[in-house]
Amino acid sequence: MSWFQKKTPEPAADSPKTAPTSRAAKGLKVSSILAEDTILFPPEGSGKAEIMQSLAAAVCGKAGIADWATFLSKVQERETGISTTLDTGLSLPHARMDGITGILAGMAILKKPIPDPKQTDLSIRVMFLFFSPNKQDAFPLHLQLLRGVSSLFQPALIDQLTATSSAAAALELIKKLEA
């Protein structure tokens, strides 16, 4: 728990000004951590577990990490806990990993929504999987990314993404929105 800044209680009024958020987190763009080869269009009928596996493999492959199974097992472990699916249609599996120094991310766009196995009333239309460094000072960045991605992937963008047919077009859409 040492990744948090320990501080004495203070009034809320000055809280935004004394934010301990790292500079990296503030300027982070989702499009900058994605690449065309980590944006997948899983075949129809794929389940959440399969999609996560494909994404983990793609993301690790892009980063030159051979042991993608360890990464997958970590994200699967996280998925056994509280749900990472939002009611916007975004699923956001994530894990904090030792041995990496930056964010590794990939995205899957589903042409046909699939139900979340843990919460069947929620549908997954886009899955954004990422790994962040398991370091004290990286946790704010991890949280910032969770907030940033979930803020960016609103139903309107998800509609547009599911209408695209190529990774390049999808990445372009995100870049345009973040510009």
Add this chain to the structure above:
Amino acid sequence: MKPEPRPGRRVTEVVVLTTAMLSFISFGRAAAIVLCDMASTAWYIGGIVETAIGPSAPWFILGVLLCAAPVLMLYVEGSAMFVRGGVYKVVRESMGGGLAKLSVSALMFDYVLTGAISAVSAGQYLAGLANSAFPRLHIHWAVEPKTFSVVFALCVVAYFWRQNIRGIEESSDKAIKIMSLVAVMAVVTFSWAAYTIWVRGFIWPPLTLDFSHESLGWLKGSEHSLGKLGLLVAFGHAFLGMSGLETLAQVYREMEAPKLKNLKRAAAAIFVFALLLTGTISLLAVGLIPDAVRKTYADNLLSGLAMSMAGPHWAQLLLQAFVVVVGVLILSGAVNTSIMGSNGVLNRLAEDRIMPDALRHLHPRYGTTHRMINLVVLMQALTIVLCRGDVYLLGEAYAFGVIWSFVFNAGAVLVLRFKDRSKREWKFPGNLKLGRQELPLGLAALFLLLFSVGLVNLLTKRHATISGVAFTAVFFALFVISEKLNKREKAHDEHREKFNLRSADDLGIMRDEIERPNRVLVAVRDPGNLYHLNRALESHDAETTDLVVFTSRIRKGLGLVDETVSMDNDEEKLFTKVIEAAEKHGKTVTPMLVVSNDPFYAITQAAQAVGATEVVFGVSAKLSTDTQLERLAMTWGSLQTDKKPVRFRILGPGVEHAVDL
């Protein structure tokens, strides 16, 4: 009309909880409320005590007012231990429920009499002014003082009944205005008296006692063998000068932060003001009003003082009018204090399920315990009618409850020193350390003094003893029966706060509840885990920040629109603890409950709706702090429509984390 169910994680029902107990007052307002009772005795104590013990009355009144200092200290120690304190709570914790009920029954007697004597006395003053002014105005009427005072008293009681139904904040506002006017009157009167003394000189009251026919009660005939006991008898007759102090304990729960410091400030203000006003006025009345004239002003002594000042008759009449107007106001304020104080005492009983549950019903609009107020006011009105405007009779019956509630209180705080050795926020002085033991000699001395006065008063104040014992017995029996019936009806005896619930279909309702520039949302769930709320209350600035205390009722599925808005047992228990925490810190909170199918969405939606810049959580038993924050960051992002930063804090014993997003 309720909206159609929508898919997704959403809040479908919002309930804002209100209670009159969530507003807090300054120490000045608290002191003013108490002084409206205690200082108002200045208008009648001189006449009553002199009738009982002779012209040495001012010395004994001064003695009683000096004795108020240790009694106030007693209340400070007791109140610091129990925020919802007062004699009932302290005695119950120390000596058990039976004696606690007995002490409160006695106290209720004086609350009823305070209202009656103050209102009737105000009527007497007005009647006296009218009878002084009419001849000068060539009006050939005369007002019959007793009849007039009864009618006037009933009007005053009716007015303050209405005010108390509307809530404490408005009542304390009136009290502070009244006390400001009293201060102005005191300055004018004392200055004029100084001039009169310079012109005419001053006759110091004698030190000899001259007991009246009635004032020795069952000790009649033993005047010459009383010896030093006579001093205690006289002291007992002046004891009504200390009425109203219990109200300090009752208003402590509404006192704003820093509570203990403000309590001490209020106690000091009460002591100094009452001593200067009542003590000086009583001395001046005997020293400046000629003996022969003074008897005619027994029921309105300050009018006599005004008419005895050096100066032309019209000027005297003007001063009398001023004194009477201020007197009517403060005496009316005493009626208010008695209603508030007795309502507070009855609430403590109700919390213990001693009062019938029906009496705890909250006023639908103002959130006050209106049925308890109705009960007290009804008894005061009945007393006013029965006494037929006789102030001396009321004065003779008075002080039974005051002295015995002090005796019980002092005894209870003394016993608690041995029974509960936990660290005190403040202690009554005069403690002798003997190794690891501490002997509370100061408290013991005060208890002995009060107990002696109580015993002597039992023998000498016949009206007080007979009517007080009868009233106490009836009330005690009522409390015992009511408690037994309540226990039969409901197995659990844990106190639950009463709330008014205001519900809506969306969170827009919260905009009406918040007014300060900064907002902090504190998420609560477990009544046993409010550490984070207490920490948030400690650190937040109540002047600039609204603290919204939030909980969610989680319902699975999406068809939430039929959810009822009444609170269940667990929610009542949770918010009762929330209110207790707010009271302990003297800071206002806005409690809210939402119905949702996802706790994180509920928190996020609520926090964003109120514009919170900070969200505070406790340490969860089920989820790690990482997981809590991750999920919250996700929902915060998915729902946020702007880029405003927010701080998440997780607080627990030994745990303190903050992260800004």
